[in-house]
Amino acid sequence: MIKLLIVDDEVHIREGISKVINWKELDIDVLPAAASAEEAFETIRKQKPDILLTDIRMTGRNGLELADLAKQHDQEIEILILSGYDDFHYAQQAMKKGVRDYLLKTSEPMEIQKAVLSAKQAVLQKRSLKSDTTIKNQAFRDQLFKKLILEGDLSQVNSAVIPTIFPTIRLDETSYRVAILTADGWGVETADQELLLFSIHNMLKELVYCETLIDDKQIILLLPNVFATEAEPSFIRAIEQIEDFLKCTVTVSIGSPVTAIDKIHHSFHEAEAIFPFYTILPNETVITPEKVKNRTGGHSICTTYQETEIVALLNNGNPITLHDWIRQAISSERAHPQANPESLLEYANSIILIGLRWWQGVSNQKSSNVSLLKLADLALLEEEIYRRLYYLMNLYREKVIFTASSKIERALSYIQHNLHRVISLQEVAEHVQWNQNYFSEMFKKEIGMTYVEYVKQQRIKRAQELLRNSSDMRISDVARQVGYEDVKYFSQIFKAATGLTPSKFQKR
Numbered sequence: 001m002i003k004l005l006i007v008d009d010e011v012h013i014r015e016g017i018s019k020v021i022n023w024k025e026l027d028i029d030v031l032p033a034a035a036s037a038e039e040a041f042e043t044i045r046k047q048k049p050d051i052l053l054t055d056i057r058m059t060g061r062n063g064l065e066l067a068d069l070a071k072q073h074d075q076e077i078e079i080l081i082l083s084g085y086d087d088f089h090y091a092q093q094a095m096k097k098g099v100r101d102y103l104l105k106t107s108e109p110m111e112i113q114k115a116v117l118s119a120k121q122a123v124l125q126k127r128s129l130k131s132d133t134t135i136k137n138q139a140f141r142d143q144l145f146k147k148l149i150l151e152g153d154l155s156q157v158n159s160a161v162i163p164t165i166f167p168t169i170r171l172d173e174t175s176y177r178v179a180i181l182t183a184d185g186w187g188v189e190t191a192d193q194e195l196l197l198f199s200i201h202n203m204l205k206e207l208v209y210c211e212t213l214i215d216d217k218q219i220i221l222l223l224p225n226v227f228a229t230e231a232e233p234s235f236i237r238a239i240e241q242i243e244d245f246l247k248c249t250v251t252v253s254i255g256s257p258v259t260a261i262d263k264i265h266h267s268f269h270e271a272e273a274i275f276p277f278y279t280i281l282p283n284e285t286v287i288t289p290e291k292v293k294n295r296t297g298g299h300s301i302c303t304t305y306q307e308t309e310i311v312a313l314l315n316n317g318n319p320i321t322l323h324d325w326i327r328q329a330i331s332s333e334r335a336h337p338q339a340n341p342e343s344l345l346e347y348a349n350s351i352i353l354i355g356l357r358w359w360q361g362v363s364n365q366k367s368s369n370v371s372l373l374k375l376a377d378l379a380l381l382e383e384e385i386y387r388r389l390y391y392l393m394n395l396y397r398e399k400v401i402f403t404a405s406s407k408i409e410r411a412l413s414y415i416q417h418n419l420h421r422v423i424s425l426q427e428v429a430e431h432v433q434w435n436q437n438y439f440s441e442m443f444k445k446e447i448g449m450t451y452v453e454y455v456k457q458q459r460i461k462r463a464q465e466l467l468r469n470s471s472d473m474r475i476s477d478v479a480r481q482v483g484y485e486d487v488k489y490f491s492q493i494f495k496a497a498t499g500l501t502p503s504k505f506q507k508r
Contacts, residue, residue, distance in 0.1 A: 001029045002028045002050045003049040004030050004050070005031045005053070006030065006034070006054075007036075007039075007054035008058070013082075013105060015033065020109050021113050025206070026113070036059065036061070037060055037066035038060055038061065040052070040070075044070055044077070050119075051079075051080065051116060051119045052080065053082060053112075054067070054082060067094070067097050067098070071098055078120075078122055079098065080103060082104075083103070117195060141165050145166070148265075149213075149264065149265060150268065152264050152266070168211050169222070175224075175259055176264050177258065178220065178221065178268040179221040180253050180271045183250045184249055200246065201214055201219055204238075207241060207242070208221070210223045239286065252285065252286045253271045253275040253288075254267075254271055255269070255271035277292050280344060295338050296340070297339070298333055298338050299343065301350040309325065313325055314389065322393065329351070330382050352385065356370060356392070363396065370392060373385070407434065407442075408442065415458060416458065419459055419481075423483070459484070460494060460497045463478050463481075463482045464498070466478045467506040475503060
């Protein structure tokens, strides 16, 4: 057991820390608290604590001086400083002296608990590093455990020594099942997640009769007969106790019982397969095959109406309304009574595909660097969908709207410089290096009228300027200046646009 020494000259502080946290649950033995650095050092010499949690300002020697003495006596001791002042100078000095953490006395008990658990983890790691045999034995045990879980194979080891390696496994057990456990609530940093799993792992050893292995971001549990069938409520109570004590959220999936140890991999793979259901059943602490076996799948694609909504949101460019729509749509789909991970994933990807089709339509480009979702994305599904659609929406603004505006401006300039001759839509589209149909669509969207309507409007405006400024200019010359060889036709469209014939307009 890890030994903890608390040092503070204020009795209510040292007694409060000793009592407010259930240290025994964390497998930590709290030594009698010390009221001064001198008293603490006597305890350090006689009882060799693994962790020292000390106040920094005390009568006599202060906490930093005690930290120096403690390190001189035992280089392996882990030190945590407790202070009533958020003093950067003190914190800086403490770090230089090898102090693991600097805590304020106003810290919540959970923060103190996490700091001590982090120190405990460091102590245990240092202990294991001292014993090469321990490391090799643990590595061998973990290797066997993985092989058992993945393949149901214990052929590498004599059955007679199995109880020595795996104390909770008895070959005469009538059933086994495998559980996969994950947890969150201590932050998103890798160090926070590792510490949380480490803490849960320690508590599981005390509360649950099982074999365990921390594997990446999860804990794998092999539950022999006592927890495989009738004792499931006890297992749930143990999980709830862990959640309550560590202030975290735990999710567990359990495979069906198997009747022989060499079939245990079937239970593991089933637990692995149903694990994603936790994203659909957030109120279920423990997910079992029985709870999900009848779920045949919810909607796998968006409706036509939803597609229209998504396109409108992307065109609108408001990220808040887009995020709200995604959250509501996915929440509704999770609540579908038949929803399962596969159908939810297909539904989510149908939203992404609508976004991709929209992008291809508005940009005339196929590439967007947006990938479809995988089962691993279900945990943060709404954010993953939003991240992809928000990227497309921004891409549209950067690559299409801003670029489109620039290209339309070039097109307008080209038209103005060539009003004296016939200029086709295809010619202008080629000038700005756009497909003819796409140019026509973007032109109308940006200018508010078709290409033909705009060119006609600009020809009439130019003709009005010429007629207004040149009273003796022939109407046929004006017509040619604005791209019309047929004077009669020019006169007709001019009158239709202005209400006057060119000659009457010139004489006004």
